[in-house]
Amino acid sequence: MSVLKKVRWSPYVAGALLGLVSWFSVLTAGKYLGVSTTFVRTIGMIESLFTPDRVASLPYFVKEKPLIDWQVMEVLGILIGAFIAAKLSGDFKKRFVPPMWENRFGPSRLKRWAIAFLGGVILMFGARMADG
Amino acid sequence: MSWLASFTEKEVIRTTDLILGLITGIFFGFFLQKGQALKYDKQLGMLRFKDFTILKVMITAILVGMVGIYFFVDMGIGKLSLKPTVLGANIIGGLIFGLGWGMLGYCPGTALGATGEGRFDAFWGGALGMLVGAGIFAEVYSYIKDTFLKWGDLGKLSIPQVVGIQHWVVILIIWVVLVLALVAVEKKKL
Numbered sequence: 001m002s003v004l005k006k007v008r009w010s011p012y013v014a015g016a017l018l019g020l021v022s023w024f025s026v027l028t029a030g031k032y033l034g035v036s037t038t039f040v041r042t043i044g045m046i047e048s049l050f051t052p053d054r055v056a057s058l059p060y061f062v063k064e065k066p067l068i069d070w071q072v073m074e075v076l077g078i079l080i081g082a083f084i085a086a087k088l089s090g091d092f093k094k095r096f097v098p099p100m101w102e103n104r105f106g107p108s109r110l111k112r113w114a115i116a117f118l119g120g121v122i123l124m125f126g127a128r129m130a131d132g
Numbered sequence: 133m134s135w136l137a138s139f140t141e142k143e144v145i146r147t148t149d150l151i152l153g154l155i156t157g158i159f160f161g162f163f164l165q166k167g168q169a170l171k172y173d174k175q176l177g178m179l180r181f182k183d184f185t186i187l188k189v190m191i192t193a194i195l196v197g198m199v200g201i202y203f204f205v206d207m208g209i210g211k212l213s214l215k216p217t218v219l220g221a222n223i224i225g226g227l228i229f230g231l232g233w234g235m236l237g238y239c240p241g242t243a244l245g246a247t248g249e250g251r252f253d254a255f256w257g258g259a260l261g262m263l264v265g266a267g268i269f270a271e272v273y274s275y276i277k278d279t280f281l282k283w284g285d286l287g288k289l290s291i292p293q294v295v296g297i298q299h300w301v302v303i304l305i306i307w308v309v310l311v312l313a314l315v316a317v318e319k320k321k322l
Contacts, residue, residue, distance in 0.1 A: 008167070009163075011169075015193040019197040026200075043267040060277075063273075069153070079247055095252070100173040113253065116237075116254070118235060120243070123262065
């Protein structure tokens with residue numbers, strides 16, 4: 001199936017297929033596609049290594065318990081699915097500094113890491129705030 | 133293994149759910165990658181209004197998803213999952229999210245997907261940062277859950293409910309508007 005080896009599909013085809021994935025998700029597990037709760041659960045699991053009683057009683061971790069659920073597996077699946085897709089088309093490439101970033105800010109990995117990390121902190125804080 | 137196992141015993145998590153989650157995610161990541169939606173250059177391109185690939189993928193996904201899901205709900209084989217509209221939290225949180233997204237160039241899902249493509253800034257920078265951000269929010273939550281997180285709480289709203297129009301009519305209107313928007317974007321070669 002050579003279509004699987006193509007580097008890029010039409011964004012409309014990819015989008016429509018993603019819509020179908022949401023149908024599958026609702027039909028099979030009654031779940032909607034989501035990702036950020038998994039980050040809450042994962043940090044809860046990590047913190048439980050060190051302060052399990054505190055995690056068990058912190059209101060946010062009572063609300064979103066540190067456990068491996070449907071979404072945690074979905075998130076793992078995203079990584080795997082992307083890997084397979086990229087490998088099939090040769091689009092897999094180990095790279096730290098994205099081209100557009102490098103053009104503007106230079107090749108420094110440290111600079112890229114610092115902003116990427118800070119961006120991740122801010123993004124997730126906002127996501128969880130908005131999520132309620 | 134028992135530390136890990138303790139997280140699957142605490143609640144009744146059916147194994148089928150876990151497998152279905154994995155399968156769903158694999159397809160999710162696969163199609164995102166093929167649509168080029170995982171790339172930093174595409175996400176920043178979108179935020180800078182120079183490359184509308186991400187918009188095309190998202191809007192098409194919404195248009196297709198919407199139809200199926202409401203069909204399932206009408207058939208009684210699916211349920212909507214409405215989140216409460218809380219104006220303060222939604223707006224401020226959204227703005228903060230946007231700031232972080234612009235800095236990182238990936239969102240939570242695409243960061244994992246980009247990692248799968250070999251773009252390791254998404255993992256060592258992005259995903260680790262996201263874990264820290266989640267941890268920080270977990271601490272802050274205790275202080276804001278009964279105050280800020282309740283400002284402008286309008287409850288669980290849906291567009292059909294608010295405008296008082298049957299959902300299939302709303303879906304049709306949204307289809308018309310969004311398809312016209314996509315046609316306009318294509319015409320301008322964005």
